[in-house]
Amino acid sequence: MDPFLALLHSFSSSLSDGELASLKFLCRGRIGKRKLESVQSGAELFTILLEQQLIARDKVSFLEALLESVKREDLVSQLKQFVEEGEVKAPDDQPDVHEKRLQKAAIEVICENVGRDWKMLIRKLGVSEVKMDRIVAANPLNLHEQLTQSLREWQKWKGKDAKVTDLIKALRGCNMNLVADKVEEKLLPLSIGTR
Incomplete structure (x- = not known):
């Protein structure tokens, strides 16, 4: 339809x-x-x-x-x-299986370690205020879920252009270097395992 x-x-x-x-x-x-x-x-x-x-x-x-x-x-x-x-992304606009695995792992680490400043990160990734407000309204009083849904929104919006490197760059751009380091540590074994 x-x-x-x-x-x-x-x-x-x-x-x-x-x-x-x-x-x-x-x-x-x-x-x-x-x-x-x-x-x-x-x-x-x-x-x-x-x-x-x-x-x-x-x-x-x-x-x-x-x-x-x-x-x-x-x-x-x-x-x-x-x-x-916009439109729902076409299946060929989705990240490959390996990138999806990396994203899932990165998002877990980010959600465990980024606190109240999560909006700064999501803004850095380019997600609009309107979308963030809608997510907050749908998940009041649940910071973890607000961040998770916002990152999913970013994934959906970027499609195959959603890269873990962008997440790490955005974290560093927000001076969340400790979280960026934790993401890199978690992804290192996953990256090596696919070579």
């Missing part, structure tokens, strides 16, 4: 009749009157917008403006989240 179409479908089902009428009115300059009169649901309106290429997975500014105009900030934030998170 196309994630963008699923998102549009969820938007459609949450629109009130008044909001749909407002959206139709706002589209008058872009869609013919006769076509608009036949629209009975958000899904039908979104279908027309897709057909006329006014919206697409990578072209959401018109849709965002429409949703803002009808004061649906909740839907605007869902749309922004969708754009920010």
